[in-house]
Amino acid sequence: MSARAVIDSLEFARSGQQLQGAIAVAQLARLTDSLFDTGGNLKFALSGGLDGEHRPRLNLKVEGAINLRCQRCLDSLAYPVEVESSLLVLTGHAGGETAEFDELDGIPADPHTDVRALVEDEVLLAIPIAPRHAEGQCSAAVKTTRDGTTSPFAVLAKLKQQRIEN
Numbered sequence: 001m002s003a004r005a006v007i008d009s010l011e012f013a014r015s016g017q018q019l020q021g022a023i024a025v026a027q028l029a030r031l032t033d034s035l036f037d038t039g040g041n042l043k044f045a046l047s048g049g050l051d052g053e054h055r056p057r058l059n060l061k062v063e064g065a066i067n068l069r070c071q072r073c074l075d076s077l078a079y080p081v082e083v084e085s086s087l088l089v090l091t092g093h094a095g096g097e098t099a100e101f102d103e104l105d106g107i108p109a110d111p112h113t114d115v116r117a118l119v120e121d122e123v124l125l126a127i128p129i130a131p132r133h134a135e136g137q138c139s140a141a142v143k144t145t146r147d148g149t150t151s152p153f154a155v156l157a158k159l160k161q162q163r164i165e166n
């Protein structure tokens with residue numbers, strides 16, 4: 001596929017079209033702030049269709065691996081991306097149903113929907129706001145207690161207790 005895939009979201013859904021491809025992580029500019037590096041690709045699969053209530057939907061699946069920046073040690077944190085979402089295509093002439101639509105995961109019907117932006121949105125929603133290595137895998141973990149706060153007193157208390165037990 002070309003680097004810039006543009007679809008008509010409503011037509012895509014109504015006619016049940018499908019599109020698959022890969023996007024370089026480096027192309028997802030809004031993701032850059034959260035990333036340790038911009039290497040790798042994300043695979044995506046987009047398929048259109050109608051749901052049980054005959055509403056047009058886009059089903060989007062994104063898979064791959066990105067390197068986030070650990071907020072504790074600022075080192076690289078490998079993060080598997082596996083997102084699957086069902087987006088309702090909002091046609092705009094819903095009238096009184098607008099309030100109901102607000103609560104749903106939806107995108108506007110747009111003949112120039114940028115597939116890359118859709119993928120980017122889904123990945124942004126999926127990644128943690130403050131990513132951290134798991135306990136024991138973070139190089140900064142030795143300085144913190146289990147609940148994440150630095151407390152030399154807790155360490156001292158533990159040492160004292162161990163001495164008493166011995």
Ligand SMILES: [Zn+2]
Pocket residue numbers: 070071072073074075132133137138139140
């Ligand atoms: Zn870390």
